[in-house]
Amino acid sequence: MNRYLKLVNFELNRFRKIYVTLILLTLLSQIAAVLLLTKGYLNDAYETIKLENLTEKSYVLEYGGFDFTHITGSLLFLGPIALSAGALIFYIFLIWYRDWFGKNTFAYRLLMLPTSRVFVYLSKATAIFLMVLGLVAIQLMILPLENTIYEWMIPKTFLNYSMTIDSIINSNPLLRIIIPxxxxxxxxxxxxxxxxxxxxxxxxxxxxxxxxxxxxxxxxxxxxxxxxxxxxxxxxxxxxxxxxxxxxxxxxxxxxxxxxxxxxxxxxxxxxxxxxx
Structure with missing residues (x-):
């Protein structure tokens, strides 16, 4: 078991830099989506209010308010999730083939280790599954932060309704898949x-x-x-x-x-x- 855990740790370390990059990209892109889309909506709203001489309430009645689903449906928000999923799918192949085609055909040394080959197989599967769960956990942690920033930025007059984390997840098909x-x-x-x-x-x-x-x-x-x-x-x-x-x-x-x-x-x-x- 100790050798199996060492192999898992070895596989996780090999993907560490790319994994951290995916986390940072998700965090920055989704917060940018909150800031840019909320600010863009408010700019458009105030410009229309000024041109048509409306009140904030009458603007909302005529053009509609804003809620967090406008953000979760955007490319800036969903793009990093799709990119992370694609990266992990690609890594399913890379985690094997780089050992064969990499420098000095590392697969031969890996398969000749004094441990069961099944441990080599399971360590690769475990590493990928742990990375998937890690990205999901990160998404769950940053959603409340993003929702807080959004509600802090937008005046209550323009707010359709305040959404809980559960309602945010249930409103988006992709989020419902990764966070059942x-x-x-x-x-x-x-x-x-x-x-x-x-x-x-x-x-x-x-x-x-x-x-x-x-x-x-x-x-x-x-x-x-x-x-x-x-x-x-x-x-x-x-x-x-x-x-x-x-x-x-x-x-x-x-x-x-x-x-x-x-x-x-x-x-x-x-x-x-x-x-x-």
Whole structure:
């Protein structure tokens, strides 16, 4: 276990600089969104009030007020979230391939360490999952700060309504995905995320084991397990079966556990039996 934790710490340190950059970019971009969009709305409002000789209340009645959803729907706010997600998806591939194609083919030394190869595999998966949870935690911490700045900047006359953190999250589809409001939602969203990560790991290991044939095998494997997972959703869409939300949750949870378990077994077999150094 101690060697496994050292490997996790090693993988986290390798991505540290990029990870800190993503955090700072998210913080700066989202605060800039709050400042610029709120200031822009107020400038436009006061200019219109002056030109049309309106009161603040009559302006709001005619043109509408402002709320935090105008900010969370902006590119400045959502862009860093999408960029961070893209960076972590890219890192799923980089975390393996840089060891093979980097200087002195580090993968050979890594796989010859006096520890189970499964620990090498799990350490990479754990590092990525911890980084995902870290970014989500950062987003949860800065949302109250951003909301406070917003409410401090805008006069109450122009404020549609004061939003809680829960209402801010629920008002935005992307935020609802990364910060589910229920424990079952967390299990489904992050269970599917883990399943996808392990499937991508399996595709990489198929390619490393069988090269060109491995790419085809990996894609076929991914297509097969994806088809199994989406079958209940497709059946409901075509009204072949009907499941209550709780039943659908149970079916998807069981399928994700089974597919993840199978993928872990396949990956374990590939990394132990088929990848040579």
């Amino acid at each position: 409001g229920t424990f079952s939602g967390f299990l489904i969203n992050y269970g599917i995320g883990l399943m996808i990560m392990f499937i991508l790991f399996a595709i990489i290991l198929f390619e490393r084991s069988y090269r060109i044939k491995g790419i085809i095998m990996g894609i076929l494997y991914a297509a097969a397990v994806t088809a199994v997972f989406v079958t209940p959703l497709m059946a409901m869409g075509f009204e072949v079966i009907y499941l209550y939300p709780g039943e659908l949750f149970g079916v998807l949870l069981i399928l994700s556990i089974l597919i993840t378990g199978l993928t872990l077994w396949v990956s374990r077999w590939l990394i132990i039996k088929k990848i040579t150094v």
